[in-house]
Amino acid sequence: MLRAQRRVRPRPQPPRLAAAGDERVLPHPAAHHRARLLLAVDPAGVPAGPLLLRVHLRRRPRPGPGLRRHHLSRHRRAAVPVPRRAGESLVAFGRIHPDKGTAEAIRIARATGRRLLICGPVHDERYHAEEVMPRVDGDQIVYAGNVGPAERADILGSAAALLHPIGFAEPFGLSVVEAMACGTPVVAYPLGSMPEVVDEGVTGYLATGVAEAAGVLDDALKLDRTRVRARALERFSAERMVDDYLQLYRRMVG
Numbered sequence: 001m002l003r004a005q006r007r008v009r010p011r012p013q014p015p016r017l018a019a020a021g022d023e024r025v026l027p028h029p030a031a032h033h034r035a036r037l038l039l040a041v042d043p044a045g046v047p048a049g050p051l052l053l054r055v056h057l058r059r060r061p062r063p064g065p066g067l068r069r070h071h072l073s074r075h076r077r078a079a080v081p082v083p084r085r086a087g088e089s090l091v092a093f094g095r096i097h098p099d100k101g102t103a104e105a106i107r108i109a110r111a112t113g114r115r116l117l118i119c120g121p122v123h124d125e126r127y128h129a130e131e132v133m134p135r136v137d138g139d140q141i142v143y144a145g146n147v148g149p150a151e152r153a154d155i156l157g158s159a160a161a162l163l164h165p166i167g168f169a170e171p172f173g174l175s176v177v178e179a180m181a182c183g184t185p186v187v188a189y190p191l192g193s194m195p196e197v198v199d200e201g202v203t204g205y206l207a208t209g210v211a212e213a214a215g216v217l218d219d220a221l222k223l224d225r226t227r228v229r230a231r232a233l234e235r236f237s238a239e240r241m242v243d244d245y246l247q248l249y250r251r252m253v254g
Contacts, residue, residue, distance in 0.1 A: 086184070086225065089115040090217075091159035093152075093175040095123040096132055101165035101189065103131040104210060106141055108163055108187070111214035115139075116163070119155060121146040157182035161204070161220050164188035165213060173197055180204070180232035183225030187213050199235075203228045 090112075092105035102118060109116035118141070122128045136143045147155060156162065162179040169192035176186050176197055186204030188194045198204045205220050207213035234240065 086160045086221070087158040088160055089117050089158075090161055090163050091155055091179075091184075092116060092118045092120075092163045093156065093179070094120045094164075096120050096128045097123040098127055098131075099166060099168040099170075101163075101167050103127075103135070104165035104167070104189075105163040106132070106135045107210045108165060108213045108217070109141065110135075111210055112217050114160070114217075116141050117155065117159070118143045119145070119147050119152075152178070153182065156184055159184050161217060162186045163213070164194070165207075165210075166191050166194070168192065170194065177232055177236045180228050181236070183229040185220040185223045185225070185228055187217055187220050189213075199231055203231050 090105075090109050092100075092102055094100040094102075096102050096118070100120070102120075105116060105118070118132070118136070132143070135141055144155075156175070156179045159179070162176065162184055164173065164176055164186055166173075166189050172193050173188075176188065176194070179186055180203045186198055188198055188204065188206055190206040190208065194206060198206055200206055201219075202223070204223070205216040207216050
C-alpha cells in the first residue's frame with residue numbers, strides 16, 4: 001500500500017556573504033520600502049569595508065485584510081482631511097470588545113454630557129448585547145456599525161475628540177494615529193503603547209478612569225488641531241520610520 005509522504009519544507013538558512021560586493025536584502029517593516037545593504041567583504045566573508053546603504057522606494061502589493069500598516073503612508077495621509085473646525089460629537093473607533101473599552105467610552109460621554117458616535121465591528125457578541133446596546137439610545141449614544149475608509153476619514157476628522165479607554169496593553173493603536181492625523185485630539189487610558197503614542201498636552205491626554213477622562217476632556221478640546229496633525233505626521237509618517245530603521249541597520253552592522 002502506498003503512503004502519502006508529507007512534504008517537508010526546508011528550513012530557511014540565514015543570509016551568507018559569498019563574495020566582495022555581495023548584497024543582503026532586508027525587507028523593511030514599512031509597507032512600501034526595502035532597504036538594501038551593500039557590504040564589502042574579504043574572501044573569508046568578513047566585512048572589510050564601510051557599509052554602503054541604498055533605499056529603494058518601490059510599490060509593494062496592497063496588504064490583505066489581515067495585515068495592518070503601523071505607519072501613515074502617503075495614500076493613507078491623502079485620505080484624511082486637513083484639520084477643520086471640530087464637531088460636537090465624541091467618537092469611539094474600533095472593534096466592539098472589552099479590550100477596546102467601548103462601554104467605558106459610553107460612561108465617559110455620559111459623564112461629560114456629550115454625544116458619542118461608536119464605530120466598529122462586533123468582536124464580542126455578549127459584551128455588545130449586554131454592555132453596549134442597552135446604553136445606545138440613538139440620540140446621545142449612537143452605534144453606526146462598521147464603516148468604510150471614506151466614512152472613516154470623515155468621522156475621525158469631524159469628531160471633537162477620540163475616546164480610547166482601552167483595557168489591554170495595545171501594541172500600537174492605528175485609529176489613534178489616524179485621528180491625530182486628522183487633527184482630532186485623543187483621550188486614552190495609559191496602557192500599552194499609549195504613553196508613547198499620545199503626546200500629552202500636544203495631541204491629547206491620558207487618564208486612568210472615567211472621572212479623570214471626563215476631567216481632561218475640556219483641555220483636550222482646546223488643543224490646536226493643526227498642531228495635532230503636524231505632530232502625528234512628524235512622528236508616524238512612512239518617511240520618518242524609514243529614516244529610523246536605516247539608522248538602526250547602520251548600528252547593527254557598524
